[in-house]
Amino acid sequence: MSDTASTRATRHTPDRSPVTAPDLLSSLVPLLAEWVPRQRWFAGKGRLLTGFTLVAATELLPCAGEGNAPGLLQLLVRAQQSAPPSRTPAGGDCYQLLLGTHPAPPPHLAPAVLGRPAGGPLRGRTVYDALLDNRLCGLLLERLRVPGRIGALRFCREPDVDIPSGLTARPIAVEQSNSSIVYGDTFILKVFRRIEPGVNPDLELPRALAGARCARVPAPAAWFESAHPEPDGEATTLGVLQPFLAGSTDGWQLALNALAVRADFTRSARALGHATAEVHTALAQALPTTELRRPQLDAIAAQMNERLEATARAVPVLQPYRVRLRTAFDALVAMGHDGRSWAAQRIHGDLHLGQTLRSVEGGRWALIDFEGEPARPLAERRRPQPAVRDVAAMLRSFDYAACSGPAGGDPWALDWARRTRAAYCLGYAEAGGPDPRSAPELMRAYETDKAVYEVLYEARHRPDWLSVPMAAIRRLAACGAPGAG
16 A cells, blocks of 8 residues: 555545535445345344444545545444344444445456445445455555554554555455455454444453463454543454464364364364463453352353243244253252352353364464354453353364264264363363363353354254254253253
8 A cells, every 4th residue: 555545534625524424324325225234244134124323434535536546434333123132232233334435446346336326425436345445455454554543443553563564455255243354464354343332352352361471362463443432431442453373274174174084183172172271261360350159140040041942932943942951051040059159250252163273383273253252242242251151162163063074973973072072171171271071060051052042043044054053952951851960
């Protein structure tokens, strides 16, 4: 990105900026109403979209000027929908949009085009998804290289990090709940799409781990956020730039590769258990911890029961297992009444094989993507929880691999999962974490809760995969049958 291009955002006069035009959003609504619901990151699928409300707008490159140069506009908008679920914030979910504008974008950007506004300040220009334009993605990196404020945005960088200029931008085409851009083989920028006020755990936790000198997690290099802090003093995280671990392979692919050739995976799983325990230990040292006692355990069990009942109503195949699954959550209540307690701390929150990377050289494991489950409220994702929740989620991931790979859940694959799960727990205990198998009631409750979540997800998004979590549901329900040991 040239110096000329990188400074154009400051050259326009404020009164010509589209962000100050009262009809900016109304002119974009017909385009957004068609485009936004089709995106993977849109959380309101299945509900009628009735409109948008503008939260903030920042012009990073002039968008309404003359000439053939692209413009870049950052928007925060609330999507207004019918019959919102109880977890939806007042006014609707907030989304971050990065829109490019151009009088005639080149043909390779055709898949990114939203359309041409019929009126308003962008009339006569084509509007498109800026994160599919390598040139505009390069501008974002330039902004992160030079900290400072632009309109409603603030760009921040760790002082000891060198971010080279001119790195080639490459958007990641895989559909996900956010958008990611790789720069060269050096950095990856995650742009958050669904926005909630406050610091995102994907910035907060890796920074804390870097301060604790935990080398299992890539340390953030830079980020951008809202320039106006929330009432509690925290700015809202909008995107994070981290090192790109080139040459690494994610754990999901490694597990599938092993299953394809019927290879043992226990050594890798044991090493991954080591890495998980190291991260949990560092998080407990770097951030506040607490104890879960009777009131907290009662509340956790109630939430788990609520999710079970809601899922059983939405997915009738789960109905016959409700009573026996509920015994896992009742056991938490009983232990709280017996005076038992567990330590709670900050955790990954959405740990599975796809959130792990193993390097080619040395075979060292790293954990990535600390955002937590995006569908859950940010306040919940930032709450201390038992570390066993991450462990249970990883055990479910091993089961998924065994049922999804070439072996397809045959007896050998199921035994592979059993041995791999045990090796992971052993590695976790060897690295200083409490052996997860020493708290079977807690483990069963969290594994059951995770399987229930998977049932709802697969029923809504991948019905062909519903058999995978249902196999776990039958196994977990059997533990709650009369006479089960």
